[in-house]
Amino acid sequence: MPKLTVDGIEVEVPNGSTVLQACEAAGKEIPRFCYHERLAIAGNCRMCLVEAKPGPPKPQASCALPAADGQEIRTDTLTVKKAREGVMEFLLINHPLDCPICDQGGQCDLQDLAVGYGRGMSRFEENKRAVNEKYMGPLIATAMTRCIQCTRCVRFAEEVAGVEELGTVFRGENMQITAYLDAALTSELSGNVADLCPVGALNHKPYHFESRPWELRRAPAIDVFDAVGTNIHLSSRARQIVRAIPRINDDVNEEWAADKTRYAIDGLYRNRLDRPWVRREGKLQPVDWAEALAVVAERMRAANASVAAVAGALLDAETMAAAKSLLRSVGSDLYEHRQAGHATPTDGLAALRFNSGIAGIEEADAILLVGTNPRWEAPLVNTRLRKAVKTGSTVFAIGERVDLTYPVTWLGEDLSLLGRLPAEVAERFRGASKPAVILGEGATLVEGTLGDALDFANTFNLVREGWNGFNVLSTTASAQGALMLGFAVPGGLAELAARRPEVLFLLGADELELQPFAGAFTVYVGHHGDRGARVADVILPSASYAEKPGTYVNLEGRVQISERAVFPPGDAREDWSIFRALSDLLGTPLPFDTHDQLRARMYAEVPALARINAVAPAPWSVPVAPTGASGRATLPVQDFYLTDPISRASPTMRRCSAEILHGQTMAEAAE
């Protein structure tokens, strides 16, 4: 623990810290462009210069200087200021003066630091360097003349995303950052390079020329496109969401966000259901709320308790709690959220959850993936797995071979391998101090896999003091919340269909097989005109995740709250109020009139949901599950960019799918 003084303030920093970190510990702000907490140290921008004693009598780059005992650091001397001003002057030599037309304007590190360290005018009389435009795919807009070669993007692509497609070519003044052969980045985390860029060289293409940061209102929200529960800010201008950017949460997403999280938001304004519809004579007719609700109430009265509800992938816990209350009030318990048709036992919550935790999985030293592609099902879990591999963990996998960006030993595709692991693999797990298994939803769909995995956990002692290595990788934001609320029937969707419900509520559920429910009167409560709305008899337009406050439980069981960023379009209403209105018409009003009251009731029913940002406790208990799986698992995510009604409605996501996954080339319009 070196002890040093920064501008006369004594600080003690952990071993291995840099002088820059020590300065921050002392409350000194150090300007930087290339240094980033989560990336390797490059030391090439030279902006973080400080004076250090003992050491050579010249300013030193604090980001690359290890903190040592007894060092005396000065950050406030004239030498330091002049040195930084010199660096800034050189950086600005080739930087264009196009801030007024640059997307980064107002959120630019170079702009901000130029206020403190820039000269009022340029002394450089030569021509500025210009760099040819680069192409990096449908998500990243480039203006490489603005690049200051900090190489953050290159380091991110190599270290975090695991795709070494960005690089620095040529040298000296001609040095430039480019994607290999100007091809689209094949990463589902590529949007982060635009956030990392301290200048306007890399920008978000869908957000190009959209707005200025000071025009935006930001609402802290939770991402719903996978089960990670990425913490985001939804920024809106007027009534429209214009961008989603990650919030820092070291337990969940660090400071990254997947591309779907960021760019599927343009789907929020396409294909929206903004008024109620009722099917008459085979055609959907627009109606008003009173009429639509009356039709549904009438059918519900006729159906008595024969009412079922299926929850979709993007739902918050409150919506499910309200729907459950409604169904209970008519005497039905037919509610289910597992649209793929899982019928795994739901009594032991821990057996269906990511018990190691998103951050915790980094510590695992032997990992077995079963029928999963974490890179697509939870990109930010995959980055953690990549970190684990970098620190010496071994990853084995059973299932379809995919590129996970780190070395994986593929054992085969047949799930029966889980019960008969090769001897050397078994040896590795026996010797591991923190062994883990990660089951994909495609695997748990095959009967027997869950039981086999639990046997595996038992054999190799995956659950031990201070460590639980049994993980199921949920793919939907609603899954863990639904499980906590008990929004499931033991036999799954098959049981629901077998009970032949007369009225079927689809709560934003678009992925299920509807054939078994052919006779039911279908009410679609959701926000997008997708598969569910197409077959519905009544459409009740509701709010998307951006338009309602909600509680989401992520795959590790962490309860998080999302706030409303904008209001639903047109006549669409928040989901819970729809159920409340219906209950009125049925003559059994639900006991809540506001969202807060609904929340209070939900908390009373499931107290763990009230503990925001904490992982809901799930004591380890082994449910009885059939064993003896065989056959292949189908991966639940077949196209990363098009998984749900919002992303399917998003032109950006459709273009990503076509270009990045299906290799189409897109003509770029000249700007």
Next chain:
Amino acid sequence: MADASVNDPNHPDIRARWGGFAWTAENRERAAAIIARYPPGRQQSAVMPLLDLAQRQVAEETASGGWLPMPVIEYVARELGMPPMRAYEVATFYTMFNLQPVGRYLVQVCGTTPCMLQGSDDVFAACKAKGLKKGEITHGGLFTLAEVECIGACANAPVVQVNDDNYEDLDFDRTLAILNALERGESPAPGSSTGRQTSCPEGGPTTLRTMAVENHDYRGEWA
């Protein structure tokens, strides 16, 4: 030069011509020997010698100057198990790797201060008189002229490097003579063109004269 120009790396002709590039039997052995110099898992360190080897093989195959078409860079990257971007970065960084076709003789004239003071302008004039053009292949694939920064032989300035050989102490006439000899297919002797030994002082030694003849102990003469 704002944007260093490279060949269109994805040109179908280049892909078609070089897509099937592979080591010759002899170079395969050499490559294996080079890779064996580095510890296991660090074979990527061999990227520079291998790129050089590939460039020389390209020279042999085309019977002209060596260069690195994109598929060849990718081949080397594959051989070393590294992403092509990383090999491409190396190839673009070092001027020794040519990213465009060059003539059989790449005439690299040093124009840095010592050479310039010693008359590199005359050397350029000689090249120009011979018809060489910077960055272009002239004389039916024979010559490409390039102006380079210091090639580290300042004691013999002005210097020209032709492929692997240095020609030193040049002036207009002697440069022209070398170029003419190369054109005739001869291989002029590399080194100083004035006949002095390596970089010894012109006109014989000015200090330590006795040492030039035989070993001499000066220590007794120190006062």
